[in-house]
Amino acid sequence: xxxxxxxxxxxxxxxxxxxxxxAMFVLSLKxxxxxxxxxxxxxxxxxxxxxxxxxxxxxxxxxxxEWILLAFGIGTLxxxxxxxxxxxxxxxxxxxxxxxxxxxxxxxxxTAKFYYFLEPKLHEGDVSVNKFxxxxxxxxxxxxxxxxxGSMMAxxxxxxxxxxxxxxxxxxNFVNLGVLAVAVVIVVMLIIDPVANKELFVxxxxxxxxxxxxxxxxxxxxxxxxxxxxxxxxxGLSGAAMGFVLQNQMLIVAGSLDGASGLFLSxxxxxxxxxxxxxxxxxxxxQIVAKKGDDEEEKIHRTSNxxxxxMMMDAAQSVIIVPGYGxxxxxxxxxxxxxxxxxTKKGINVKFAIHPVAGRMxxxxxxxxxxxxxPYDQLSEMEEVNPEFEECDVAIVIGANDVTxxxxxxxxxxPIYGMPVLDVEKAKQVYVIKRSMNPxxxxxxxxxxxxxxxxxxxxxxxxxxxxxxxxxxxxxxxxS
Amino acid sequence: MSRTLIAAAQELxxxxxxxxxxxxxxxxxxxxxxxxxxxxxRRVPQLLHTPLMSLTNALSGIALVGSIVxxxxxxxxxxxxxxxxxxxxxxxxxxGGFWITDRMLKMFKPREKTVPAGDAK
Numbered sequence: 088x089x090x091x092x093x094x095x096x097x098x099x100x101x102x103x104x105x106x107x108x109x110a111m112f113v114l115s116l117k118x119x120x121x122x123x124x125x126x127x128x129x130x131x132x133x134x135x136x137x138x139x140x141x142x143x144x145x146x147x148x149x150x151x152x153e154w155i156l157l158a159f160g161i162g163t164l165x166x167x168x169x170x171x172x173x174x175x176x177x178x179x180x181x182x183x184x185x186x187x188x189x190x191x192x193x194x195x196x197x198t199a200k201f202y203y204f205l206e207p208k209l210h211e212g213d214v215s216v217n218k219f220x221x222x223x224x225x226x227x228x229x230x231x232x233x234x235x236x237g238s239m240m241a242x243x244x245x246x247x248x249x250x251x252x253x254x255x256x257x258x259x260n261f262v263n264l265g266v267l268a269v270a271v272v273i274v275v276m277l278i279i280d281p282v283a284n285k286e287l288f289v290x291x292x293x294x295x296x297x298x299x300x301x302x303x304x305x306x307x308x309x310x311x312x313x314x315x316x317x318x319x320x321x322x323g324l325s326g327a328a329m330g331f332v333l334q335n336q337m338l339i340v341a342g343s344l345d346g347a348s349g350l351f352l353s354x355x356x357x358x359x360x361x362x363x364x365x366x367x368x369x370x371x372x373x374q375i376v377a378k379k380g381d382d383e384e385e386k387i388h389r390t391s392n393x394x395x396x397x398m399m400m401d402a403a404q405s406v407i408i409v410p411g412y413g414x415x416x417x418x419x420x421x422x423x424x425x426x427x428x429x430x431t432k433k434g435i436n437v438k439f440a441i442h443p444v445a446g447r448m449x450x451x452x453x454x455x456x457x458x459x460x461x462p463y464d465q466l467s468e469m470e471e472v473n474p475e476f477e478e479c480d481v482a483i484v485i486g487a488n489d490v491t492x493x494x495x496x497x498x499x500x501x502p503i504y505g506m507p508v509l510d511v512e513k514a515k516q517v518y519v520i521k522r523s524m525n526p527x528x529x530x531x532x533x534x535x536x537x538x539x540x541x542x543x544x545x546x547x548x549x550x551x552x553x554x555x556x557x558x559x560x561x562x563x564x565x566x567s
Numbered sequence: 568m569s570r571t572l573i574a575a576a577q578e579l580x581x582x583x584x585x586x587x588x589x590x591x592x593x594x595x596x597x598x599x600x601x602x603x604x605x606x607x608x609r610r611v612p613q614l615l616h617t618p619l620m621s622l623t624n625a626l627s628g629i630a631l632v633g634s635i636v637x638x639x640x641x642x643x644x645x646x647x648x649x650x651x652x653x654x655x656x657x658x659x660x661x662x663g664g665f666w667i668t669d670r671m672l673k674m675f676k677p678r679e680k681t682v683p684a685g686d687a688k
Binding site: 121151161463 | 590592593596597598600601603604605607608609610611612613614615616617618619620621622623624625626627628629630631632633634635636637638639640641642643645646647649650651652653654655656657658659660661662663664665666667668669670671672673674675676677678679
């Protein structure tokens with residue numbers, strides 16, 4: 088093969104549009120550093136996008152706009168409902184779905200480019216694909232299609248179309264890595280000689296699609312925050328690879344930013360669970376069922392009622408609410424927000440303690456509570472709020488389990504040992520709103536529930552929170 | 568100055584005179600953008616991690632730029648179809664992503680000083 092690179096020429100307007108667009112994208116992310124500037128960030132991102140697309144539409148290679156405009160229209164028609172009517176509780180699955188779309192686009196463009204390079208009549212004869220471009224195409228297609236099916240699987244699990252439980256079998260990692268290895272070998276063969284090995288391109292697509300599915304099969308719901316972030320990163324990288332294939336700086340920058348963002352969030356999520364990437368992807372978490380109980384003495388928990396809890400809160404000076412995925416499942420965020428409002432009105436200091444992996448995606452709890460009109464200065468991160476539990480009179484845990492488990496700090500045999508957790512047990516009184524004593528998703532028992540200063544409020548999170556509001560209001564009217 | 572402007576205008580009129588990038592420039596851009604991205608994103612608080620993800624999702628819809636040329640150039644039915652599908656997928660991300668990010672960001676409000684916010688439902 089001739090190692091000449093296809094010469095893509097951009098007009099000056101395109102160049103300027105891409106450079107300005109890329110700068111706007113960076114600025115857009117920079118302004119996401121605080122809620123006050125975030126919307127400005129959004130608008131500058133939109134401006135960058137419009138500019139880059141406008142620049143592209145002026146590309147001299149385009150001869151026919153019909154299909155472009157049609158696809159614009161269809162995409163917009165599907166995009167608007169996905170922006171406007173998607174419930175905030177559905178954010179994790181929506182995000183997974185959009186990773187899938189982004190990755191699919193990259194995979195399709197990579198496929199088109201591969202066949203394009205094989206047809207000399209499309210690009211003036213002698214120009215052919217060089218090794219680096221072929222490497223970029225291979226990476227783009229592999230990452231694009233595996234992220235596509237992987238994200239669709241994650242979507243299925245989050246939307247509860249598929250079972251959320253991790254599905255594992257013997258030799259799973261071996262099979263998964265085997266599939267990946269074959270795909271990588273194909274990429275290498277395509278780099279060596281794309282023309283002779285062109286029949287292998289379709290198998291590459293198929294293997295990538297299969298690998299994406301197999302990668303997510305063993306992953307459980309509790310690991311979704313990390314997995315979503317990783318898929319975000321892969322989608323970004325496939326976009327950057329597309330940038331290399333098309334020699335487009337704007338795509339490289341955007342893909343790189345997206346990849347960096349996803350990678351950064353995955354690192355935070357992994358740290359918040361004290362686990363490594365390999366452990367998340369190949370560990371089959373949730374399968375580690377703590378084998379305890381038989382030889383231990385019967386542990387006793389205390390059951391309380393909303394009336395008592397309301398009285399305790401009435402007498403409190405500070406209350407910390409600890410939300411978890413259970414709050415999202417029960418759609419309890421509005422009732423919980425009502426409770427916080429009532430407490431605040433009474434002059435009680437209310438804070439929400441939010442663990443980085445609470446929920447099913449990064450920042451999940453914050454969005455739900457913001458939707459329920461909780462002011463963002465009441466939403467505290469773990470490091471910030473942990474020292475405050477000691478001074479706190481009442482802590483209320485709503486649908487959170489592992490992130491409050493003190494065994495992570497003390498019990499070396501615990502599967503979550505070493506994971507940073509919220510110091511809920513230090514509060515003077517702890518109430519745990521929970522459906523039953525069943526251990527949480529990961530099947531790990533929580534010693535918090537058996538402490539002397541802990542009382543259980545059994546029931547649906549939304550109903551219990553509602554009863555707390557009612558009981559608390561009754562107390563208020565008694566005082567006056 | 569005016570000479571530059573004229574040259575610029577000529578360049579606009581004559582697309583053949585544009586620039587291209589090589590592998591090394593591309594890698595350079597990639598690495599620099601990744602570092603800039605990391606620095607910028609590190610400063611995004613946990614509070615905004617969900618909107619951050621939906622925003623980067625929308626921005627990754629810039630794949631449009633790649634799909635548009637493939638769709639519009641006269642390569643053939645096969646390429647037009649793949650390109651149009653890619654445009655559709657990217658456009659969903661762009662429109663839906665920006666839209667929902669805006670919806671989310673509108674919800675983040677600071678504490679009001681004059682309290683009674685009413686019993687929001």
